Amino acid sequence: MQPAAAEVVVVVTSPRAAITQRSMSIGRGSGRLAVLAGLWLVSLVSIAAVLPEDRADGLYHYYNGGGIQIDGPSLLVRKKVANNVSVSANYYVDNISSASIDVVTTASKYEEKRTQMSLGIDYLHDDTIMSASFTTSDENDYAADTMNFSISQEVFSGLTTITMGYGRGSDVVTRRGDNVFSEDVDRRAYRLGLSQVITRNLLVGFFYETITDEGFLNNPYRTVRYIDSNPGNLLGYAYEPEVYPGTRTSNAGSVRARYHLPYRAAVYGSYRYYTDTWDISAHTAEVGYTHTLGDPWVFDFSLRYYTQTKAEFYSDLFPFQQAQNFLARDKEMSTFSNNAVRLGVSYDLIRDGWSFIDRGSINLIYERIMFNYDDFRDLRGTAPVGEEPLYGFDADVIQLFFSIWF
């Protein structure tokens, strides 16, 4: 479920407009409770938030790593349809060609296409923005529908924005070549966010999200391997289907900060802690620097580190068939880490307006992600069972997109 629109951080992301629209003054109350209560309410609603800017983006994305190649477009359009209503639409495609390590060792190469469409609406009332969006995603063996709702409120003279969100997803999992197999997944997400102006140069954001899943949560094609001492099996191991628990609940909390330097540049950082009922815990940290050159050029450089522990039912090699109730050998469930380096450049093609366009930019972002697995082995070579080399791969991620504001 991709977000159809920026929501909570809208005030922070567009503070230039917000500044011009905010009313900062409020009278002092008398001693009467009713007056105090009235003023308290007025103080809450007298500072106007703003809707996101009218904007259209056309993006081409490309991913290549670990034997998987994915590319496609993403088109996102957002437009105000009234003074206090903004609507958005997103069309997104993944063209997937997969010969991943799992596919190479246990199946055959495949190609598929995933198409996703989103519609969103934001309603502004004083300092409150209410948002709703619907997303539908479809591929030949997986369909997902998701609704998201959120409400954000500015307080403390626009220095603080609090947001609450709720998401509900309904997925249907099927299997190619199997007309009988069909399973459901029910997903719910609960979100809380707080964006805070600390100083005239420093913004901080806190986010918390709980997600619950219920249903068929494993991949219907994926298998686990176990030691098979049968003399007829020259490999020394065999495969059986994965079995995941039917429920999963995760909690993630993060903090982000951006600091404007004395010249027109910014440094930023973030940290996220994650834990779930499958015993996976993860840390994510990122630092970056944004530099400008004149008005039209923006350069961005960042480093990201991610590490996680394995799910309690994960093993690269189980000691025997059906060794436990739940079985996984999905490398996303293993103990691993990755490092990413990201470079971005943006150039404003249109700065002074042209026809109905106020501003336009072209953007190129390149990211290299290096994955290293601690307990997922590469079975492509020949080695004693359980002593194969550990797996790892590098991925290249490219985004090229045009943006116009109108």
Add this chain to the structure above:
Amino acid sequence: MSSAYRRLFLLLAVLSMSACSMEPWVKPYERDRLADPIMAFDRDPVSSAYIDHVREAREGARGATGSGGGGCGCN
């Protein structure tokens, strides 16, 4: 309502009101740097949505990314 409760309620109301109507420590005219697009947490939603999707499909962790909704509904 007893007198003590009334005083407490009055005190809380005053504190609450003063907090909401207080003078902001960063005045509107001091927010020019915060207003710069390079200070946006999510400068390009079309890009952040994509990269969130790339990461979520390959990592066990999910959520609290700060954007509108996590999860891609895919395995």
